[in-house]
Each structure stands twice: as structure tokens, then as C-alpha cells.
Amino acid sequence: xxxxxxxxxxxxxxxxxxxxxxxxxxxKTSERFTILEEIYKRTDHFDAEALYIHMKTKNYRVSRATVxxxxxxxxxxxxxxxxxxxxxxxxYEKSFGYKQxxxxxxxxxxxxxxxxxxxxxxxxDVMGDVLKFSVTQHSLNLYGKCQGACESGI
Amino acid sequence: xxxxxxxxxxxxxxxxxxxxxxxxxxxKTSERFTILEEIYKRTDHFDAEALYIHMKTKNYRVSRATVxxxxxxxxxxxxxxxxxxxxxxxxYEKSFGYKQxxxxxxxxxxxxxxxxxxxxxxxxDVMGDVLKFSVTQHSLNLYGKCQGACESGI
DNA sequence: TTGTGTGCAAAAGCTTTGCATGTTG
DNA sequence: CAACATGCAAAGCTTTTGCACACAA
Numbered sequence: 001x002x003x004x005x006x007x008x009x010x011x012x013x014x015x016x017x018x019x020x021x022x023x024x025x026x027x028k029t030s031e032r033f034t035i036l037e038e039i040y041k042r043t044d045h046f047d048a049e050a051l052y053i054h055m056k057t058k059n060y061r062v063s064r065a066t067v068x069x070x071x072x073x074x075x076x077x078x079x080x081x082x083x084x085x086x087x088x089x090x091x092y093e094k095s096f097g098y099k100q101x102x103x104x105x106x107x108x109x110x111x112x113x114x115x116x117x118x119x120x121x122x123x124x125d126v127m128g129d130v131l132k133f134s135v136t137q138h139s140l141n142l143y144g145k146c147q148g149a150c151e152s153g154i
Numbered sequence: 155x156x157x158x159x160x161x162x163x164x165x166x167x168x169x170x171x172x173x174x175x176x177x178x179x180x181x182k183t184s185e186r187f188t189i190l191e192e193i194y195k196r197t198d199h200f201d202a203e204a205l206y207i208h209m210k211t212k213n214y215r216v217s218r219a220t221v222x223x224x225x226x227x228x229x230x231x232x233x234x235x236x237x238x239x240x241x242x243x244x245x246y247e248k249s250f251g252y253k254q255x256x257x258x259x260x261x262x263x264x265x266x267x268x269x270x271x272x273x274x275x276x277x278x279d280v281m282g283d284v285l286k287f288s289v290t291q292h293s294l295n296l297y298g299k300c301q302g303a304c305e306s307g308i
Numbered sequence: 309t310t311g312t313g314t315g316c317a318a319a320a321g322c323t324t325t326g327c328a329t330g331t332t333g
Numbered sequence: 334c335a336a337c338a339t340g341c342a343a344a345g346c347t348t349t350t351g352c353a354c355a356c357a358a
Binding site: 030 | 314321
């Protein structure tokens with residue numbers, strides 16, 4: 001059953017978050033776990049405001065400040081990943097259990113697609129070596145036009 | 155002489171900008187050319203506010219609105235390139251005559267370095283093909299720590 | 309002369325901060 | 334119960350917009 005799997009993942013990420021908060025000496029508040037749960041129940045890419053609205057819609061009593069605060073904490077323990085897709089707006093995606101991937105952004109419809117290519121890892125390794133730079137992370141975005149859904153007017 | 159070369163480039167980019175404005179039916183205002191000139195006299199990466207302050211310092215009478223407007227025009231004709239290096243702030247760099255390159259950003263000191271790797275072109279080609287996506291541009295940033303200047307405390 | 313571009317200031321959009329109150333450890 | 338987290342609203346920062354005036358075509 002699909003939902004069972006989702007719940008399993010939610011248990012795992014809560015556990016991981018819990019350990020992170022403990023390790024760093026932060027408090028385990030209900031808001032933090034609720035936000036994490038809602039993120040993992042939902043899909044794909046979102047921004048802070050959308051998440052805030054979502055929480056409000058579900059009648060949770062949270063503030064923007066807490067949303068931003070929690071997103072920061074979750075990013076710090078790799079439960080979500082921060083992105084910028086060409087706009088001055090931070091977008092997030094859940095990252096637990098996801099394999100490394102990069103993004104294709106359609107300049108027409110704004111949709112975000114994902115892809116993997118091992119060459120990016122090679123670039124990181126080689127460049128870190130050559131330039132005496134310890135690379136911790138990267139961001140690769142390809143921009144263009146999706147010839148599928150978008151061009152057929154969907 | 156170094157300065158002579160700079161002036162030659164400035165003449166070339168003004169010419170290119172002029173043709174672009176003509177083609178698109180925009181007016182050739184002194185502000186637009188002055189901003190272009192100041193960008194090409196200066197170095198590397200900058201943001202809109204820094205450029206605005208720079209113009210003010212030089213006693214040019216310009217507004218932020220015109221700076222933003224002109225940056226947009228220059229980006230549209232490939233005389234400058236827009237970037238976001240992990241902050242919600244658009245940064246720019248002159249791009250005329252520069253070969254394709256990507257960026258390494260030091261998470262400690264914020265400095266931006268450049269590198270080239272042909273593999274990125276392969277990724278663009280292959281992914282565009284596989285995913286039926288016409289890739290027009292990309293952005294690849296590597297984040298980490300520069301073991302040189304930064305770690306020795308400079 | 310006509311209408312686009314400009315300067316200025318105000319507004320908008322995303323994010324952070326200050327403060328009083330609530331909750332965790 | 335002490336310190337940290339929260340909610341709320343205000344402030345901050347980057348970017349955009351509205352309007353009257355200036356100037357390119």
C-alpha cells in the first residue's frame with residue numbers, strides 16, 4: 001500500500017530529525033515535526049510561502065518565522081535541499097532517500113524536471129583537485145523549453 | 155597598453171549594444187551606454203545595487219530603475235550574464251569575448267572562482283536529447299571551501 | 309512633436325528580526 | 334523555572350511599478 005510506505009518514510013525522517021536536534025542541542029517542538037511531516041506528505045518543489053499557506057489551510061497554528069526557521073534546520077541535516085531556479089526565490093525539495101539529481105527548468109511553463117548524469121561527479125572531483133577546493137555540494141540547472149507537454153499547450 | 159585594449163572592447167560592446175537596441179526598436183539613450191561602459195571598465199561579479207552606488211560615486215545621475223532596466227537589456231543581448239550564487243541576489247558579469255565557464259563559490263569567504271570543463275557541454279547535449287528538451291543555457295555552481303587564500307586567513 | 313525612457317519615490321515580494329508569550333528540558 | 338521557540342507584526346533588502354518630466358527619433 002502506497003500510504004504505508006509514505007508513513008514509513010515519515011517515521012524515518014522524524015527519527016533522523018530528532019537525532020539532529022538532540023545532537024545540536026535544539027528543542028524538539030511539535031511545530032518542527034509537524035512541518036517536517038507535511039513536507040514529506042507532499043510532493044516535489046515548494047517555497048516557504050506555499051508551505052506556510054498549506055499549513056494554514058490545514059488549520060495548523062504556525063507562523064512564517066517558524067516555517068523559515070524549520071526549513072533552515074531541515075536543510076542543515078539534509079532532510080531537504082534548497083534550490084534557486086533562476087528567480088530570487090528559494091525553493092525546497094525533500095531529499096531523504098533520493099538519489100543525487102539535477103534539474104531542467106522550462107523557461108516557458110516554469111516546470112521543473114529531474115535528471116541524473118554521472119559526469120557531474122567527475123567534474124566535481126577533478127575541479128576540486130585541480131583548484132585545491134574541497135567541494136561540498138553543487139547546483140546544476142539546465143534551462144530551456146520542454147518539447148513535450150509545454151509545446152503541445154498543456 | 156592595457157587601457158587601449160579595454161577601450162577597444164568598450165567600443166565593440168557599444169557597437170553590439172547599439173545594433174541590439176536598433177533591432178529591437180529601443181532608444182539609444184546616454185544612460186544605457188554609460189552603464190554599459192562602467193560595467194566593462196570594472197571587473198568580475200557585481201549586483202545591481204553595487205553598480206548603482208558605483209554610478210552615484212562617479213556622479214552620474216542615474217536611478218535604480220534605469221540600472222535594472224539596462225541590466226535586463228544587456229542580459230538579453232548576451233553582453234552580461236546573470237547569476238545566483240546561493241543567495242537571493244542576482245549577480246552579473248560581463249560576458250563579451252569570454253569563453254564559457256562555470257563557478258566555484260567559497261562558502262567561507264564568498265569569493266567566486268571560475269573554471270571550464272567540457273563535460274558540461276556533453277551533459278547538456280545528452281540530456282536535451284534524451285528528455286526532449288531544447289537546452290538554451292545552464293548554470294553550474296560548485297560550493298565548498300578554497301584551501302588556498304581562504305584557509306590561510308586572507 | 310510624440311511617445312519611450314528616466315528619475316524619484318512608493319510599493320511589492322521574500323526573508324529576517326524584535327518582543328512578549330508559551331513550551332521544552 | 335530558566336532558556337529557548339513561537340506567533341505576530343514590523344523592518345530589511347532586493348526588485349518592480351507609477352507618475353511627471355525629459356529627450357531620442
